[in-house]
Amino acid sequence: MLDVRDLSVSYGTIRAVRGITFTVGKGELVSLLGANGAGKSSTIKAIAGALKTSGGAVTLEGRDITSANPEQVIRAGLATVPETRDVFPDLTVAENLMLGAYIHRRDHAGNRENLDRLHTLFPRLAERAAQAAGTLSGGEQQMLVIARALMARPSVLLLDEPSLGLAPAIVERIFEMIETLKKSGLTILLVEQNVNQALAVADRAYVMRLGAIVASGTADEIRSTSDLSAHYLGG
């Protein structure tokens, strides 16, 4: 589904991502783990088209999206939820969701149906539809950005640290929701520092350190690797 081959990202002379290779199969939930500064977010941004790659290739369902810009990437079927939880604070919840469906803006019936489905998944967002997104709590904002990404009806969803800075109870709910999405057949790449929780929902995982992939395997294999915490903590 999503194939990343020898991907490199540089900021000036600093190489943040050094030729990493990984794949996400159809319907799979793959987790990308690693400490702060391991290069996870740079990888996500590069795939999403928000950051220039300095080498390698990204293909989505056989289509090369390596040098695509962000608006082309979403049209190709890959939606990204950045770690910065970027709601448009001055826009209402409904307007935020409406922009999520920008690429389907002519298909009113399809959008309404999709919105109804998301409102059952996130009843909070239905209640607050007319409220400015900036007034939502952190957890609600996280739900909003995920729902907004789903309004684009993507075939692959990139989730960058959805649990960042949220209270444990809310993190729990977010992961429940990720599991629901996975069961619905959505292909997901989940970037996390929260190793245990990520491995609990993931089929497979890759561990990144200093811009390179240092371990990979099924969730169980990764969990049983003894030096995981060393990698995770950044050694």
Add this chain to the structure above:
Amino acid sequence: MAFAIQFVIDVLSLGGAYALMALGLVIIYGILRLVNFAYGELIMVAGYTMFLTSGSGLPWLLMAVLAVVMAIVFGILTDYVAFRPVRAKSVTAVLITSFAFSNLLQNAALLFISPRPRNVPLPDIFSQTVSIGGAITPVRNLITIAASIVLLAAVAFLMRKTTLGIAMRAAATNFTMARMLGVPANLIISSAFALSGFLAGVVGLLWIGRIGTVVPGVGLEPLLVAFIATVIGGMRSLPGAVVGGFLLALIDTTLNYTLSQDLLKFRDAFTFSLVILILLWRPEGLIKGPASGQRT
């Protein structure tokens, strides 16, 4: 009573024009973080289009439409000449190119038309006066008020109710995120410049309608007005720009009626000192703009 009516009409007509000027500037700054120095020249372009078509025998309304269209065209041209090629570079680079483009247009008018004022055709109604409750007022002031109400309502509708408008507001707070949802960057940028040009074009008609002539430097005063109104109203808030425009008109009109002739000469110095003070007190302007924001 007559004086009160006179005063209100003065403030509203001046304020309407100011508000439109400020709005056209803020649309570009809010979304693209560009202080567009070439904004005043769009007003100049509208004026010269009127002058150049004046001998054509076209009905006035058609000439006016043409003038607005030309302002839009030059607005979009600003994007391609001064903004797009350097937008990935530094803030200073973008400022300098827009300043250079402003000089380019002004001097092109000097070279190809004339440094001397040129008459702009105006319909008779612009020079008529009407008496309202004892106050004699030019009809063009009432036209300005009506035009600004219609345009402000139209812009509000565009920004609140249409997908394009909502996408533009989204891009103003987070350009990259808007793109990640599939909103094309180029569409937003071109729309912003086109809308800015449209407002400048209409303002051009109203503004030049007050003077009756156009000169290469005609855009400077509207640019300065837009600067001040924007600063008063908040650098990045569209409603703020409108409020700022009306507030500035209130200040200006009041100073006009109260200041002695000797001090009136220093009016610009007063208002600009006020701008500096306001920015010191609140660098974001009196009314806060959207919460976050980054350059494209």
Add this chain to the structure above:
Amino acid sequence: MKHSYLTALILIAVIAVIAVGSQMIGIRLYDRIATNLLISLVLVIGLQTFMGNSGLLSFAHIGFMGLGAYTSAVLTIPAQMKGMALPDLYEFMKVVEISPLLAMLAAGVVAALVAAVVAYPLMRLSDAAAVITSFALLVVLYTVMNNWSALTNGPRTLFGLPKTTEMPIAAIVAAVVVVVALAFKESRTGKLLRASREDEVAAAALGANIPHLRWRAFILAAFIAGIGGALWGHFITSFAPKAFYLKETFLIITMLVIGGANTVTGAVAGTVLITVAYEGLRGTEATLNAASSGSGQVIGLTEIVLALAMIAVMIVRPGGLFPNREIGHILTRSRRKKEKTA
């Protein structure tokens, strides 16, 4: 550090070549152009001390040049002429008449003082707010010059300044300003200021109070602008406030930006290049005007070409001709490279 001396030496040599060269040719026009160039050099380098180190664009610079020109005018116009040149001048100032050299210093001091008072609070601002306030400051200064008739003769031309600016004086001032600008760049203030552009947090950690550093640079720039204004005033001997407004602002910003705002070398290169281009284009305009006598004037062509050049430079080489290294630095580096390969 050593290459700074080399840079100073080279740039002063350039000034000397311009000064001596134009004298040797012996054409009055060239003498005028060269003197004008040297005065522009003073102004552009003055702007460079602020813009090059702080990274902020200032539109107000020409306003301070105006302050300098008017200060020097009021102090030097002979007492018997003052009745005519400045009819509304305050009584006690009518008798003042000091030497132009002293007046030039006073011009710098007045500009610096005004800058110190006005700019202190402004230096906190950055981005659009900084640009708009500096623009606003230019308008304020211009409005004041245009209307304070007692001191400036209002929007009318002020005349009667003694013509004391000759080529050698302009050359000496320009040379001194080059040295001052280079020294300021290498000073602790200059270095911290430039470091703060790269990384505000790190510079603050080094103990840099950025607004205060910018303030110092701004005062120095205004001082140099004031000197430049006086120098120009005594060269042109009569002028009006509109000489200190947008057109001239555009010109010096063009010079600095095309040459490279970050380096003194860039300021010098840009001034020389643009002056030559400007005079060449002006000549072309004059020829065209002579050829098409009567059928409309050719004006604005020069500015159009400069504006296009400026946009082109911004697109192709946004740092200008000398974006970050001074000429001395470039030469020592290339020599070292050669030694290595040898």
